[in-house]
Amino acid sequence: MLFFETINAYQRTAALKGAIQLDVFSAIAEGNTTFPAIAARCKTSERGMRILCDYLVIIGFLTKEEGKYGLTPDTALFLDRRSPAYVGTAERFLASPTLVDAYKDVAAIVRKGGEVISAHGTMDPEHPIWVEFARAMAPMMAMPAEAIAKLIGAPAGAPWKVLDIAAGHGLFGIAIARHNPNATVVALDWANVLEVAQEHAASAGVSARHRPLPGSAFDVEFGNGYDVVLLTNFLHHFDTATCETLLRKVNAALKPGGRAVTFEFVPNEDRVSPPAAAAFSMMMLGTTEAGDAYTFSEFDRMFRNAGFAHSELHPLPPSPGQVVISQK
Amino acid sequence: MLFFETINAYQRTAALKGAIQLDVFSAIAEGNTTFPAIAARCKTSERGMRILCDYLVIIGFLTKEEGKYGLTPDTALFLDRRSPAYVGTAERFLASPTLVDAYKDVAAIVRKGGEVISAHGTMDPEHPIWVEFARAMAPMMAMPAEAIAKLIGAPAGAPWKVLDIAAGHGLFGIAIARHNPNATVVALDWANVLEVAQEHAASAGVSARHRPLPGSAFDVEFGNGYDVVLLTNFLHHFDTATCETLLRKVNAALKPGGRAVTFEFVPNEDRVSPPAAAAFSMMMLGTTEAGDAYTFSEFDRMFRNAGFAHSELHPLPPSPGQVVISQK
Numbered sequence: 098m099l100f101f102e103t104i105n106a107y108q109r110t111a112a113l114k115g116a117i118q119l120d121v122f123s124a125i126a127e128g129n130t131t132f133p134a135i136a137a138r139c140k141t142s143e144r145g146m147r148i149l150c151d152y153l154v155i156i157g158f159l160t161k162e163e164g165k166y167g168l169t170p171d172t173a174l175f176l177d178r179r180s181p182a183y184v185g186t187a188e189r190f191l192a193s194p195t196l197v198d199a200y201k202d203v204a205a206i207v208r209k210g211g212e213v214i215s216a217h218g219t220m221d222p223e224h225p226i227w228v229e230f231a232r233a234m235a236p237m238m239a240m241p242a243e244a245i246a247k248l249i250g251a252p253a254g255a256p257w258k259v260l261d262i263a264a265g266h267g268l269f270g271i272a273i274a275r276h277n278p279n280a281t282v283v284a285l286d287w288a289n290v291l292e293v294a295q296e297h298a299a300s301a302g303v304s305a306r307h308r309p310l311p312g313s314a315f316d317v318e319f320g321n322g323y324d325v326v327l328l329t330n331f332l333h334h335f336d337t338a339t340c341e342t343l344l345r346k347v348n349a350a351l352k353p354g355g356r357a358v359t360f361e362f363v364p365n366e367d368r369v370s371p372p373a374a375a376a377f378s379m380m381m382l383g384t385t386e387a388g389d390a391y392t393f394s395e396f397d398r399m400f401r402n403a404g405f406a407h408s409e410l411h412p413l414p415p416s417p418g419q420v421v422i423s424q425k
Numbered sequence: 426m427l428f429f430e431t432i433n434a435y436q437r438t439a440a441l442k443g444a445i446q447l448d449v450f451s452a453i454a455e456g457n458t459t460f461p462a463i464a465a466r467c468k469t470s471e472r473g474m475r476i477l478c479d480y481l482v483i484i485g486f487l488t489k490e491e492g493k494y495g496l497t498p499d500t501a502l503f504l505d506r507r508s509p510a511y512v513g514t515a516e517r518f519l520a521s522p523t524l525v526d527a528y529k530d531v532a533a534i535v536r537k538g539g540e541v542i543s544a545h546g547t548m549d550p551e552h553p554i555w556v557e558f559a560r561a562m563a564p565m566m567a568m569p570a571e572a573i574a575k576l577i578g579a580p581a582g583a584p585w586k587v588l589d590i591a592a593g594h595g596l597f598g599i600a601i602a603r604h605n606p607n608a609t610v611v612a613l614d615w616a617n618v619l620e621v622a623q624e625h626a627a628s629a630g631v632s633a634r635h636r637p638l639p640g641s642a643f644d645v646e647f648g649n650g651y652d653v654v655l656l657t658n659f660l661h662h663f664d665t666a667t668c669e670t671l672l673r674k675v676n677a678a679l680k681p682g683g684r685a686v687t688f689e690f691v692p693n694e695d696r697v698s699p700p701a702a703a704a705f706s707m708m709m710l711g712t713t714e715a716g717d718a719y720t721f722s723e724f725d726r727m728f729r730n731a732g733f734a735h736s737e738l739h740p741l742p743p744s745p746g747q748v749v750i751s752q753k
Contacts, residue, residue, distance in 0.1 A: 098745065099485050100503055100512060101701060104519045106437035108528055108707050113431045115531025142538025147696075148710040148717075149535050154697040155704050157427050161697050175428055184428060191432045194529075200436055201522075203443025207477050210470025368475075369482040369489050373429060376483050379436050382476040389476070417426065 112152050114192040117185040121149065122158070122168060122176040130165040183236055190233035195226045199383045211386040223287045227265065231286075231293035235266035238329075241360060241416045242272035248411060248420060249325065249358055251276035257324040260350060261285065262314050263331040267294025267307070269360065270327060274303035285310040285317060314343060319350040326351060329360040333377065336387035337399055344403030351425045357400065359421040362390045363410065373417035396421050440480050442520040445513040449477065450486070450496060450504035458493040511564055518561035523554045527711045539714040551615045555593065559614075559621035563594035566657075569688060569744045570600035576739060576748060577653065577686055579604035585652040588678060589613065590642050591659040595622025595635070597688065598655060602631035613638040613645060642671060647678040654679060657688040661705070664715035665727055672731030679753045685728065687749040690718045691738065701745035724749045 116122065124138040136146035150166050153159040158176070160167040168177065175184045190196070199214050200206075206213055251257075251273045257280040261270030264284035271294075274282050282303075284294050288311035298307035310317060314331070326347045332340045347357050362377035369375050374390060381388035391399075393410045400408045400423040408423040444450065452466040464474035478494050481487040486504070488495040496505065503512045518524070527542050528534075534541055579585075579601045585608040589598030592612035599622075602610050610631075612622050616639035626635035638645060642659070654675045660668050675685050690705035697703050702718060709716035719727075721738045728736045728751040736751040 098503075098701065098743075099499060100441070100515075101519075101745070103437045103441045103484060103486075104516055105704070105708070106434040107439075107520070107525050108704075108711070109431045109434035111435075111528035111531045111711075112707060113428070115535055118532040119535060139535075141536045144538040144715070145535030145710060148706045149531070151696045152704060152707045155700050156431060158431075161695065171427060175426075187428075188432055191429075192435070197435050200439035203439045203477070204446040207443055207447060207467075207473030208469045210472040367489065368479045372483050373426065376433070376436075376480060378476045379440060379480045380433070382473060383436070383439075387472070415426075417429070 108152075109156050110192050110197070112149060112156070113158070114188045116149060116153055116158070117176065117188050119149075120178060121146075121153070122172055122185070123178040125159070125166055125168055126173060126177040126179065130167065132166070135166065182240070186233045186235075187237045188233070190226070190230045193226065193229060195229075196380075196384065203383070206383055211382065212384050214384070223289055225289070227287060227290045228293060231266040231290050235268055235293075235297065238266060238268045241413055241418055242268040244413050244416070245269060245329075245358060245360060245420055246272040246276045248413070249273075249356065249422065251280065253277070254279050255324070257281070258322055259283070260319055260323045260326045260347075262326060262328050262347070264294045264327075265290060265330070267291075267297045269329045270294075271298050271301045271303055271307065273325070273327075274298070274306050275301055281306045281308070283308050283310050283320070285312065285314055285319075287311065287313075315339075315346075319346065321350045322352045323350050324352060324355050326355070326357045327360075328357055332359060332396075332399075333361055333381050333390055334385050334388040336389075337391075337395065339387070340399050341402050344399055344405070348404040348425055353425060355425045357405065357421075357423040357425075359396065359423065360413075360418055361396070361421065362417060363393055363396070363419040363421070364390050366392050366394060368392065371417065374419070393421065396423075436480075437484050438520050438525070440477060440484070441486070442516045444477060444481055444486070445504065445516045447477075448506060449474075449481070450500055450513070451506040453487070453494055453496055454501060454505040454507065458495065460494070463494065510568070514561045514563075515565045516561070518554070518558045521554065521557060523557075524708075524712065531711070534711055539710065540712050542712070551617055553617070555615060555618045556621060559594040559618050563596055563621075563625065566594060566596045569741055569746055570596040572741050572744070573597060573657075573686060573688060573748055574600040574604045576741070577601075577684065577750065579608065581605070582607050583652070585609070586650055587611070587653045587655065588647055588651045588675075589622075589655045589657075590675070591657070592622045592655075593618060593658070595619075595625045597657045598622075599626050599629045599631055599635065601653070601655075602626070602634050603629055609634045609636070611636050611638050611648070613640070613642055613647075615639065615641075643674075647674065649678045650680045651678050652680060652683050654683070654685045655688075656685055660687060660724075660727075661689055661709055661718055662713050662716040664717075665719075665723065667715075668727050669730050672727055672733070676732040676753055681753060683753045685733065685749075685751040685753075687724065687751065688741075688746055689724070689749065690745060691721055691724070691747040691749070692718050694720050694722060696720065699745065702747070721749065724751075 132147040270282035362374040364375035377390040411420040460475040598610035690702040692703035705718040
């Protein structure tokens with residue numbers, strides 16, 4: 098019964114978060130396949146581990162054959178800590194009390210039409226959630242960052258000046274710098290967040306071409322003559338008027354023919370498909386005053402209103418995110 | 426991506442709860458099919474209602490055609506407040522802060538092997554959650570209560586003495602009293618909960634044959650000579666040793682040939698199917714010290730150890746619950 102499954106769905110989040118924190122998936126990958134063995138490896142009770150592992154089978158993360166647990170292919174790829182594609186850290190942002198508690202009273206959120214957390218939701222200056230975002234979400238963004246660097250032609254090596262707005266973990270700008278040795282990146286974000294981006298730039302060996310620009314994207318002077326301005330996971334936080342104000346500033350900072358590169362969840366015009374992109378509207382309803390998951394026609398209109406010549410939508414499979422490339 | 430969908434699953438619970446509280450489904454059933462009309466009927470913002478309704482389409486509760494929202498058949502049956510099968514009140518128990526907050530730290534629960542809410546979890550004497558349970562869950566139990574009364578032959582009208590252990594809303598005993606005018610029911614539960622059962626007995630016109638017995642099932646004197654003892658949604662709270670202690674007391678209270686009638690989520694022996702029944706173990710892990718969703722072989726063993734001759738399992742479709750009938 099869908100009602101019963103859905104009203105209990107919070108337990109899915111909680112169980113997955115707990116399993117990641119206990120490192121259950123790595124324990125199974127290491128060859129522990131019975132609940133007593135997994136419990137011993139993860140230092141838990143046997144009863145708790147049995148019920149958790151059975152639940153993880155029910156919700157699709159594990160297999161169970163004759164009492165032995167195994168990883169599905171996706172679980173082995175994304176949730177075994179030794180996998181290069183490990184994304185388990187993302188629970189620290191996506192299942193953080195800050196986000197989860199924001200949904201305690203959806204009726205109140207819907208009445209108001211926006212988040213009920215604080216004056217500006219997670220948009221408060223230097224809100225600590227964005228440091229956690231930068232650390233926790235980096236692994237989930239590694240693949241799209243790579244794909245975007247290639248999509249926009251970074252490997253061709255043209256001398257690019259890149260502005261990475263709301264850089265966060267910094268991965269999108271850093272991927273361009275790695276693929277294009279002639280690119281320099283200006284990374285803009287709150288000062289506390291930029292520390293994370295600078296750590297990542299150092300790990301990638303591109304610190305010399307990666308300069309921090311601390312502050313709010315709405316207040317800080319961008320400079321000009323940019324070839325590429327990155328707008329990744331950012332515009333969804335604001336209403337269209339606020340986005341257009343920012344996009345006019347972006348347009349002014351680009352050199353002629355320069356491109357704004359937007360990475361977003363872009364639902365179809367029906368706003369209910371594909372599911373992951375369309376459901377992102379609920380994330381914005383609960384955590385922002387007026388943000389949304391915008392459709393391509395809405396992005397196209399915003400960019401045209403801000404002075405851009407034209408925009409193109411590019412899927413980025415297997416990511417549920419898509420790229421909008423807008424030319425000045 | 427299953428990881429992303431699952432880590433955000435708490436929003437499904439929150440959105441469904443909010444939609445029930447705002448009575449969105451009844452609003453659509455009344456003919457409000459656009460988000461401005463639904464928002465006006467439910468006294469909310471248009472932005473909030475648009476995003477909520479789109480999300481309810483994505484998670485399967487609504488349809489959307491050319492911008493107009495509609496109810497799926499199941500939603501019309503179970504979530505339109507005017508439907509006799511309305512179960513929306515169940516969110517007040519299933520999505521209550523008491524239950525949801527119990528899952529804040531599943532890693533700690535699994536380490537310990539039981540709930541981390543309080544000394545005895547929801548098993549504390551007169552825990553107020555059971556009054557909310559009795560009021561909120563009654564509509565979801567109306568159908569199984571009817572089905573069980575018929576399954577055990579109440580309509581034949583034999584002079585029955587029935588003991589309803591942990592009666593809660595009282596519906597299981599009341600259904601027997603309604604179908605069998607020669608049945609008298611003793612309803613046992615905490616005194617605060619029995620007030621709800623007595624209201625329901627009065628509404629059903631069976632108060633004269635429905636007597637309250639306040640206290641704990643483990644401490645109170647049952648009396649004896651019972652034809653039927655009801656054990657509905659109760660044994661799952663305890664470990665098998667505690668269950669067997671109680672079942673010996675139940676056996677002593679039954680007359681020869683009398684029956685214990687147990688209503689439970691009974692997973693298959695693999696403990697991972699069917700999903701709704703098997704997932705109930707997670708509910709018991711998070712809210713009890715040592716409870717579980719027991720398999721039929723476990724129930725059979727407990728009843729035999731307590732002196733019962735034999736037990737039979739009966740499915741009760743479309744309910745995910747099943748009935749175990751154990752003869753003295």
